[in-house]
Amino acid sequence: MGKVMLEVRNLKTKYVTRFHEDVYAVDGVSFKIEEGKSLGIAGESGCGKSTLALSMMGYYFPPLHYMSGDIIIDGKNISGLDPDEVRKTILGTEIAYIPQAAMNALNPTQKIIRFIEDVVRAHQPKKDKKEIRAMAEQRFAELGLQPGTLDKHAVELSGGMKQRTVIAVSTILNPKVLIADEPSSALDVTSQKMVIKMMRELMEKGYIKSMLFITHELPLLYNVTDDIMVMYAGQIVEKGTAKEMVFDPVHPYSHGLMGSILVPEEGTRGQKLGAIPGAPPNLKKPPNGCRFAERCKYATADCRYTSIPEKPFGDGRMYRCLKGVDELKEVYSGE
Amino acid sequence: MSEMEKARAQTDFSDKPLCLSGRGVTKVFGFGDKKTVAVDHVDFDFHEGEFVSIVGESGSGKTTLSKMLLGLSNQTEGEILFQGKPRDIGTGRKKREYWKGIQAIFQDPFSSFNTFQKVDAVLLDCINMRGGKHLSKQEKTDMMTEACNFVNLKFAELTNKYPFELSGGQMQRLMIARIFLLKPKILLADEPTSMVDACSRATILDMLLNLRDETGMTVIFITHDIGLAYYISDTVYIMEHGKFVEFGKADEVILEPKAAYTKRLISDVPKIHEEWDLSTVDLKQDA
Numbered sequence: 174m175g176k177v178m179l180e181v182r183n184l185k186t187k188y189v190t191r192f193h194e195d196v197y198a199v200d201g202v203s204f205k206i207e208e209g210k211s212l213g214i215a216g217e218s219g220c221g222k223s224t225l226a227l228s229m230m231g232y233y234f235p236p237l238h239y240m241s242g243d244i245i246i247d248g249k250n251i252s253g254l255d256p257d258e259v260r261k262t263i264l265g266t267e268i269a270y271i272p273q274a275a276m277n278a279l280n281p282t283q284k285i286i287r288f289i290e291d292v293v294r295a296h297q298p299k300k301d302k303k304e305i306r307a308m309a310e311q312r313f314a315e316l317g318l319q320p321g322t323l324d325k326h327a328v329e330l331s332g333g334m335k336q337r338t339v340i341a342v343s344t345i346l347n348p349k350v351l352i353a354d355e356p357s358s359a360l361d362v363t364s365q366k367m368v369i370k371m372m373r374e375l376m377e378k379g380y381i382k383s384m385l386f387i388t389h390e391l392p393l394l395y396n397v398t399d400d401i402m403v404m405y406a407g408q409i410v411e412k413g414t415a416k417e418m419v420f421d422p423v424h425p426y427s428h429g430l431m432g433s434i435l436v437p438e439e440g441t442r443g444q445k446l447g448a449i450p451g452a453p454p455n456l457k458k459p460p461n462g463c464r465f466a467e468r469c470k471y472a473t474a475d476c477r478y479t480s481i482p483e484k485p486f487g488d489g490r491m492y493r494c495l496k497g498v499d500e501l502k503e504v505y506s507g508e
Numbered sequence: 509m510s511e512m513e514k515a516r517a518q519t520d521f522s523d524k525p526l527c528l529s530g531r532g533v534t535k536v537f538g539f540g541d542k543k544t545v546a547v548d549h550v551d552f553d554f555h556e557g558e559f560v561s562i563v564g565e566s567g568s569g570k571t572t573l574s575k576m577l578l579g580l581s582n583q584t585e586g587e588i589l590f591q592g593k594p595r596d597i598g599t600g601r602k603k604r605e606y607w608k609g610i611q612a613i614f615q616d617p618f619s620s621f622n623t624f625q626k627v628d629a630v631l632l633d634c635i636n637m638r639g640g641k642h643l644s645k646q647e648k649t650d651m652m653t654e655a656c657n658f659v660n661l662k663f664a665e666l667t668n669k670y671p672f673e674l675s676g677g678q679m680q681r682l683m684i685a686r687i688f689l690l691k692p693k694i695l696l697a698d699e700p701t702s703m704v705d706a707c708s709r710a711t712i713l714d715m716l717l718n719l720r721d722e723t724g725m726t727v728i729f730i731t732h733d734i735g736l737a738y739y740i741s742d743t744v745y746i747m748e749h750g751k752f753v754e755f756g757k758a759d760e761v762i763l764e765p766k767a768a769y770t771k772r773l774i775s776d777v778p779k780i781h782e783e784w785d786l787s788t789v790d791l792k793q794d795a
């Protein structure tokens with residue numbers, strides 16, 4: 174087993190709304206990523222993927238609040254640090270985070286090199302501009318970006334270039350974990366391929382040590398990450414290797430999700446998709462029993478009332494369902 | 509294969525009545541140095557009941573074409589035909605008449621609803637628009653309930669709610685419930701599922717297919733997702749820089765593409781049974 178780069182243990186975080194209601198968006202999440210590995214997260218819109226990414230940085234500000242659990246990066250527990258401390262010692266060096274729609278968040282009138290100066294100086298306030306530029310030019314060249322890009326403004330770049338630039342800037346200090354939230358979903362297939370290739374190179378060259386990748390595009394996730402976990406209503410419902418998850422999902426929700434993959438490959442036109450009627454539970458008051466029970470066609474009365482723990486199985490896999498693995502597989506094979 | 513799937517795989521639309529056609533349809537923005545030919549002399553024939561996808565990358569002209577089809581903008585050149593005859597939407601009255609038969613759904617469901625109108629009023633409007641004003645209250649409620657059932661929504665839960673009190677997924681279903689009541693001849697959908705997860709997308713796509721089967725409407729589905737286009741459509745048009753570089757039955761276009769552009773689109777999307785080859789990607793080429 175490789176060295177663990179990131180470990181999250183029973184993390185719980187919540188939003189507090191304007192009306193002082195609590196929304197339990199991340200409710201007891203645990204996982205590990207080893208050095209050189211990448212982990213993907215998929216799940217229904219609103220299940221808490223982006224919140225999990227935010228929570229993992231330990232960078233909390235209202236309405237998001239830390240409740241309990243640990244975030245351990247390369248052996249160092251960062252949970253409970255104050256936001257200022259996190260900004261100075263964690264962001265950029267331990268964790269780099271590419272938020273959903275990051276490329277539209279760049280200040281359009283600022284030159285790219287200024288963003289890099291900001292990132293570097295947050296950690297090394299004394300570093301001079303020449304040194305920073307030299308460092309940036311070298312990294313950009315290695316990643317196939319024109320050094321001239323450094324003097325451009327964000328508005329002058331195409332969508333794909335902007336996204337690659339955001340990633341190059343955020344990883345300039347060689348973080349241990351890169352968290353990318355839908356980094357290529359707004360892009361053309363061609364630009365998407367370039368973004369992914371660049372992320373792979375960052376990993377291969379050792380500029381990032383591990384990666385967490387969030388997307389609802391399952392074929393992409395399958396091709397990019399080593400492992401995949403599926404999230405439902407604030408919790409992880411299944412975890413396995415990319416191959417196991419796509420071709421042999423166990424939890425009824427992941428089963429439906431993976432059965433909805435659309436690819437331009439022979440035979441997919443006549444397939445029956447894994448559509449699941451209904452909506453996920455309200456995260457203000459999640460049910461005590463299985464959170465998926467209300468929509469699960471295999472659910473029994475027990476499912477609604479029994480709180481279901483994470484159940485390990487196979488070679489390092491995990492799922493969260495009252496039914497046994499074999500029982501579920503038998504049901505699926507009969508469909 | 510079920511009957512429905514068989515029908516989808518084999519229907520030949522070329523002998524079905526024409527719905528919308530185009531001859532040399534062109535749209536130019538600006539002039540001189542700033543001139544953009546967004547849609548460039550396209551020809552097409554969409555038939556009654558046909559599920560057509562228009563696939564292309566960003567900026568290829570999909571939205572520009574759909575606006576012309578909707579009659580929201582005029583073509584610079586060329587002709588659009590409706591049911592085989594030149595489309596005449598020259599006067600306000602004729603335009604309103606045309607719009608009775610055509611509906612659109614867009615990527616952002618929130619933009620499609622009036623924020624100040626309650627959900628049941630939204631559905632009631634559809635019934636009135638279809639000439640159901642005189643129906644009894646009970647008959648109207650029955651129709652709205654049926655429409656909600658069709659899209660897996662509970663009518664009783666929606667009454668008295670405003671659109672912003674619904675989730676994104678509920679909102680998208682509500683859009684389809686509207687289409688169910690309006691029963692347009694033509695439905696134009698511009699990336700209506702681009703931001704949802706695979707399961708919710710599957711639900712919406714299946715609803716659209718059922719609706720097409722039920723009402724016989726023509727669906728024009730605009731997307732950059734070629735896997736989705738393959739799954740859902742009878743006919744696929746591939747658009748590059750304002751031109752249709754290839755079109756035909758979904759099976760032919762996707763499984764035996766002829767245009768270099770189509771081949772590239774297909775090879776560039778990640779798949780699950782074939783290796784996604786990144787070795788050909790040159791990071792320096794996108795300067």
Ligand SMILES: Nc1ncnc2c1ncn2[C@@H]1O[C@H](COP(=O)(O)OP(=O)(O)OP(=O)(O)O)[C@@H](O)[C@H]1O
Pocket residue numbers: 188189190196198216217218219220221222223224225236273389456
């Ligand atoms: N500022 C906020 N205040 C209250 N609730 C919030 C806030 N932001 C998000 N939520 C809720 O938290 C839950 C998780 O949201 P999150 O953005 O993490 O979902 P997601 O899985 O990233 O979805 P998507 O796939 O759409 O990006 C949702 O139910 C959402 O409504």
Ligand SMILES: Nc1ncnc2c1ncn2[C@@H]1O[C@H](COP(=O)(O)OP(=O)(O)OP(=O)(O)O)[C@@H](O)[C@H]1O
Pocket residue numbers: 537538544545546564565566567568569570571572573732
């Ligand atoms: N109102 C306008 N004025 C000038 N140019 C325009 C206008 N609308 C669109 N264009 C240009 O026409 C071309 C086609 O744009 P269009 O929005 O139709 O593409 P699209 O295929 O819908 O792209 P996307 O997938 O990004 O939605 C683009 O080059 C665009 O910049």
Ligand SMILES: [Mg+2]
Pocket residue numbers: 222223224273354
């Ligand atoms: Mg998100």
Ligand SMILES: [Mg+2]
Pocket residue numbers: 570571572
């Ligand atoms: Mg568009």
